[in-house]
Amino acid sequence: MTIFEMPRTERVIEGPGALAGLPAELDRRGLGRALILSGRTLGASEPFGRLVEDLGERVVGVHTEIQAHNPLEGIMELVALARDTGADVVIGIGGGSAIDAAKLTSLGVSEKVDDPRDFLRYSLSHGLLPLARAPLPTIAVPTTLSAAEWNGVAAFVDSATTRKELCRYLELTPATVILDPALSALTPRRLWTTTGVRAIDHAVEIAYAKNAHPFTTALCMGALKILARDLPWTARDPEDLEAGLRCHQAAWMSLVGVHNVPVGLSHAIGHQLGAAGVPHGVTSCVTLPHVMRFFEPATRGQQEVMAGILAEARGALEARSAADEIELLFERLDVPRRIREFNLSSEALETVVEATMSEAEAVIRQAPRPVTAEDVRLILAQAQ
Template identity: 30%
Template sequence: MASLLTGNWNYPTAIRFGAGRIRELPDACKAAGLRRPLLVTDPGLAKLSMISDAMLGLRKAGLEVALFSDVKPNPVAGNVESGVKVLRAGKHDGVIAWGGGSGIDTAKAIAFMAGQARPMWDFEDIGDWWTRANPVGIYPSVAVPTTAGTGSETGRASVITDEATHTKKVIFHPRMMPSVVIADPELTVGLPPTLTAGTGMDAFIHCLEAYCAPGYHPYAEGIAVEGMRLVKDNLVRAVDNGRDVEARSHMLAASQMGSTAFQKGLGAIHSLSHPVGAVLDTHHGLTNAVAMPYVLQFNRPAIDDKIQRLSRWLGLHNPTFDGFMEWTLDFRRRVGIPHSLAELGVKESHLDKFAEMAAVDPTAGGNPVKAGVPEMRRMYEAALAGRL
């Protein structure tokens, strides 16, 4: 069955999907115009044979590749600045973005900033700030995901932490999207169960928030619904048996569907999660998964009908809002997600500051129910206590 899960896709970018397709990386680089790529990944992956094997294959194909791995789990501006210096010093002509969300976000930001004269925060995803960029100065990239979660490989933005303010900021430009993606599920096989669960829940939440976001975008909603079904049917399998390549394939597709769908918008799950990750350095997908039910409960007046419809599409036994919530809580338990933010190290003393940060997070505007500082704090209080 797994051998049938293959294809060449062009939505939203060129995707070479299927087990074993990492061998096409040299050809993908050449297709993107790269001859001297800088491979950007995180320190953990940099030590693995998949990286050394890939670099050997690239060199055999005549590509002059170098490695950069100064990337934090929640990447910071300093990581991007260091990478830009290495890219320029080595006269590289683009990047290979290899890893989970942190590695790929950092790589995309490096490629974006390589030819810019303005500071990175001038391109934050606010209004039309992206038009400040010099498009000629944006270097091409090829993405190789090793997790099924953020879907950064099919996204047009990077989330980078501003160390000065301890806030996560979104850097956006349409040309930040990688030219080619090598989506090989075999590269995700080594991901441990906890990270498989956290990243998989991130994919589900990207789809869920996109589906619930206000506005008319039926394309995004259709993709989001199928993405959630794929997670529902395959995440437990991938957590229980990390070598299940079929389940890994479906999860990798769901991840990319999430990042495609959230062009419609995100919401308060991400708004609550971002401050926690920026200050306490928690895993993004895991933090999203903890926050999810408390935001769903807050949003219920605006999404009750949509959640009932979604529950029918997902084939839930009790296709109501309460039935969806019951399934959500059970699903989280099944893959080992904590129930409260207290279990991630959040304390009462954090809440005032976190609520202020959440209210101005770029994702807050996509929430179905308007949420300012008081509302964000109320959701934090519920999530801290584990109270629904």
Template identity: 35%
Template sequence: MAAQGESYYPVFPPATKLHISTGLSFPEACAHHITNTFHESKVYVIVSGSISKTDNFTRLQKALGDKIVGVRKGIKPHTPWDDIVDIVKDMEKKGVDLIITLGAGSLTDGAKIIKYALANNVSSLDDLARLASEAKTEGLKPPQLPVINIPTSLSGGEYSIIAGGTDTRNNHKVLFTHPDIGADIVILDPALSISTPERIWLSTGVRGIDHCVEGLCSLVKPGAERDEGFAKGLKLLVPSLLITKKDWKNEDARLKEMLGVVESMKGMSQGIPMGGSHGIGHQLGPLGVGHGETSCVMLPAILKYNFKYGDEKVRKPQQKVLDLLWAEETVAEVLKKRGLTEEGSDAGDVVGAIISELGMPRTLKDVGVGRNQLDALAENCLKDVWLKVNPVPLIRKEQVLEVLEMVVGDTKSNL
């Protein structure tokens, strides 16, 4: 039920129960839905460590009062399983009936895995392994606890029924999925996002671009309407991110970025797999690389690799990406300023120029990954299902190493 002044609507009707809330401050929207939509009274807040020290968290605490029965300040990057098990045990002791996340990335994925774990009596890492998408799922109960996400980045995990968590016994990032694993409400508040560090906000925006680009370029698609969300998302995200880079407090551009992420996730909700940028990115995560930063480094390289080794069927969707981007005046100005032309630039060039304009990292060296780590990284990447559905399937170690070599950051062969 919507509050006065609130826009409240389903994201993917009729497929899921997930709703978006805009138009109210996040504490006001949160308090309204806890009372009037869910009728719950034992709330557990998972808040990022940095936000927990700010007035934004204080505002949420004041709005919810004694309904908050527990607080977790931070989940480590890439959602370590140790953190998940600790939080599950704490929630069980407190009899929690609703979860709120205030933050993004690991917190969002963490809440998904936590609600699945709570439904299935998880108390150890071995128990958690039973829930992984790679494991047999017979006899598992569906997650039921309601979740409200209040995102402070553009990573888009709030709209997905997939979560990634790192098995701390072997440092391998594993996927979890279930039709009911996701959030129930996502509250979008552009004013809240102004406090997000620039590198996190813009890099996770590039993550949204990655969803759109790899979605548009995917060869595994269910129908002609498949590209609509990805195309809308790309047109909202890229110009708005370039505006935000210059005008940090522009809330209109920020809301468009948030809605661009929603559009990109509509495409992903159809089951369209991503490609090599996402697949390699999953395994860069445990090496300490942020979700968005993996896309900043890998997406241009994957586009160039696919264009080099792909046939016309692979190259044609990249042209659609180019057409969409060059048609946006704000984007075209940047590309021309950086010496690119419509006739002489491929999708890797154009996406790379946008990422550079945003001031984001472009090489593995930039994100703290050295040449001595490439061999083990390539081995882990081959375990990721999305490498196999890359437009040019990445099924051999030497292929992955060739892509990594393009962005290693210590040779002249880099992008």
């Protein structure tokens, strides 16, 4: 017998201009003390300023200095800010880091975390301490395709070890998600494209996981088809809002069941490359084709389906291998594909190997074949 945990998202508001529906959504839910989190660029934009103005007295705090990968010290500052302002909802607007920051702030406030080291007790590598109470509500407004808004997973970096740590609680899933392609049209195209590759990585790894489920596999294959078709187009034309919304929906489809069927080795390596300084979405551009080739003997049937979807999207009558088709798509997207572009030392890469293996039970537990540290070293060498 297996148990499938249904996603916890309660409401999705989508379409051009959907951001304007946020004040009414707060009122509907009886929330009137919002802490809003974003990155610096988005926080300085005209739509962001207009939103804060429209929310008026519903806003008790605004923080526009979210850092990539969420260093633990920064999260503790946000927890203190949420407490000091008496926030009753945390709104993350932006990419995965902003949305994860909202989840982590919610967790820290509700669990009364005062010491940064105590946060580790809520991470996968330290046992996931059971929650004592319901987290603060969160709302997510994504402007990238990293799909952090669809689950209760949140990442932060422990500066003492330089490792990325993961919290995973269904209760942290944002209850409301707002998909506004007019807002995400402002996202720099390189960031949009690389996080789209991240969504492709979700779809691939969940579709060939050892415990793959028909529900999630069907959604992942649908997501792969949409992204292979529309991501290159939106990389060139951010003003095609219909295509932009379809990409948001595909990112949703790629990760909606992750609490049941996990992502895998490409993500585990990517988490730690991210902690070493490689941008979040870029890690999948670097790792995915090599991980697919490593798993190909154990996932031949699934990868043949993927190859057909990818070949159709580029208008080819015959498909190459799935990994080769992914490489062709990455060429069209013009994304970074080599570790050497980021000047990581051999010592840093060995730390990546060790930290990846520390995620064996948490992230790569459903890998299609066993994974050793030497396998990870070989994949990193191929990606170098």
